[in-house]
């Protein structure tokens with residue numbers, strides 16, 4: 001969306017910079033042992049009970065070298081494979097864990113301009129060192145995984161900028177802050193761009209997540225068709241339930 005467009009000017013006060021995360025993708029082998037205790041949900045973890053806002057600011061003010069000497073502060077993890085019922089069939093004896101930690105976009109900025117996968121030994125060494133710190137946290141929680149780590153893939157902010165076309169290393173395009181989620185923002189960041197034939201959709205006009213991006217698609221379709229397809233979908237679903245209830249058939 002061009003900076004001179006009305007949509008952009010209206011939305012500008014709500015366009016923020018999202019938090020940056022360093023990602024660690026962990027491939028696990030089961031080697032005869034089931035890893036059923038992996039979390040299917042997203043776990044967010046904090047290393048201290050101190051005020052999160054303060055911890056967040058202090059940690060992000062560190063240089064990468066200082067961060068490597070400091071305990072990882074905010075992190076999280078989930079197992080993509082455990083929530084995928086087809087995973088075992090497709091990759092027998094394997095499992096995955098995705099972990100992430102709060103990071104600063106500047107930490108890997110000096111390598112940003114270099115071609116991906118060819119950013120040199122310094123970059124590789126630093127991303128591995130940071131990734132190992134996250135791995136240590138995960139192994140503190142799941143010590144029995146130690147002998148099952150098969151492979152590690154590291155995702156820096158430079159990788160997010162390259163692969164996800166971000167400017168500031170974030171996973172999300174906008175942070176879901178209170179200011180961004182206010183009524184005025186919802187009213188201004190609409191599907192209708194104001195330019196004939198051009199509509200917006202996805203997480204940018206609603207909230208980041210697979211579910212909300214899909215709902216956003218329905219909102220955009222509503223705008224294009226001039227009908228509320230979200231209410232129509234609910235009405236159809238309700239009709240189906242009523243038919244099943246009274247006539248024994250939902251068709």
Ligand SMILES: Cc1cc2nc3c(=O)[nH]c(=O)nc-3n(C[C@H](O)[C@H](O)[C@H](O)COP(=O)(O)OP(=O)(O)OC[C@H]3O[C@@H](n4cnc5c(N)ncnc54)[C@H](O)[C@@H]3O)c2cc1C
Pocket residue numbers: 164171172201202203204207208209210211213
């Ligand atoms: C690392 C990561 C982990 C996440 N984990 C979760 C999770 O566990 N659960 C969850 O609910 N959400 C998660 N999310 C968020 C979720 O993936 C996004 O909110 C959602 O995918 C956004 O959907 P979208 O349609 O807005 O954009 P996208 O999914 O980014 O789709 C945009 C599409 O447009 C294409 N495109 C871009 N430019 C052009 C162009 N010029 N021409 C043609 N095509 C173009 C892109 O290739 C892409 O396919 C995660 C996001 C990230 C980055």
